[in-house]
Amino acid sequence: MKFQITTDYAIRVVLYLAQHPGQVCGSREMAEKLCMTYSYMIKVTAKLKAAGFIESVQGPFGGYRLAISPFDITLYDIILAIEGKIQINRCLEDDHYCSRYNIDEQNHCPVHQSFQTLQNQMIEFLKSQRISKLSGMDT
Template identity: 35%
Template sequence: MRLTVYSDYALRLLMYVAINSERLCTIQEIADHYNISKNHLMKVTYELGLAGYIETVRGRSGGIRLARASRDIGIGDVIRSTEEDFKLVECFDRSTNQCMISGRCKLARILDEALGAYMQTLDKYTLADLASERGLKKLLAVS
């Protein structure tokens, strides 16, 4: 299982904002801190706002902050909202499946079980769990 860069950026942005929750954060500052594209983060920020994870404050002193407590933001939920699909193999998509061994192959069932276990593990954790790591706080906290 591999997450897209989009999901990676979404999680990094959320961790940064959670650790710096006492103030508004800017997209530019987050992009600079991680050395990643501001343009990519703008799209991520927009989508995270639509999904209700963050809220944006416009204006000269604007920025972004969490829309709810970090303990109420599940990692599995974030991944489900940022990944386009979880079609690990062709036969996961019945509308485009051309695999000649579908229905006789155990691979799809095994991969589906593995995906379920993967998501079940992610569902055990929240953004608060990620943001509570002491070493991470030292790396991401801005005075």
């Protein structure tokens, strides 16, 4: 599984804002510091704003700041907002694509349960990774 570059950038933006609490950070400043183009920064901040993670401040000293506490944001939250539901294999999707899905209650493809376990563990790990912890606020 590989996350989109937009997801990587979104995580960087949220971490950057968490590391600058109480400050309004400009798009150009963040783009430069986070090594992304300004146009991509605008795309990422629009998605984060729509998801409710950040808010914009208008004016000559405007920019962005976190809209919610970094203690209340996890990596999972950001990934879910940018990419949607995490599925490591097509057989785990809700449409039951796997032809061997639920032949009976116990008879799935031999790797189905392994994939399900791996996916659940990954989601739980991502849910445990709070932005406050990753930005050094949890001590």
